[in-house]
Amino acid sequence: MVGKDVLQLMALPSSTLSILHKVHEQLIKGQEVEQSEIQGYTKEGKLIWVCYTATLIRLHEEILIQVIAQDITDRKLSGDI
Numbered sequence: 001m002v003g004k005d006v007l008q009l010m011a012l013p014s015s016t017l018s019i020l021h022k023v024h025e026q027l028i029k030g031q032e033v034e035q036s037e038i039q040g041y042t043k044e045g046k047l048i049w050v051c052y053t054a055t056l057i058r059l060h061e062e063i064l065i066q067v068i069a070q071d072i073t074d075r076k077l078s079g080d081i
Contacts, residue, residue: 011041020052027056027065037072049076 012020016038026033035053042048053068 010043011045013039013041016040023052023054024065027054028063030056037076048073 019036019038023033023036033054035051038050038052039047040050049072051070051072055066057064057066
């Protein structure tokens with residue numbers, strides 16, 4: 001979702017919030033970050049696993065964080081990950 005704050009798109013446990021804040025701080029400092037497996041809640045309140053990748057992008061005069069998030073709950077629960 002373009003232009004949305006990823007931290008407001010889904011409910012996140014406090015442990016996940018601290019991970020994401022650390023990732024965003026590293027990006028802003030110019031450090032590379034690895035993808036993370038985090039947990040969040042769906043609108044229905046179900047706990048899911050998400051593969052979270054963030055990249056710093058400079059677009060014109062703006063600095064943006066591009067996030068790709070993929071639900072990996074099924075793979076995580078089946079032991080494929």
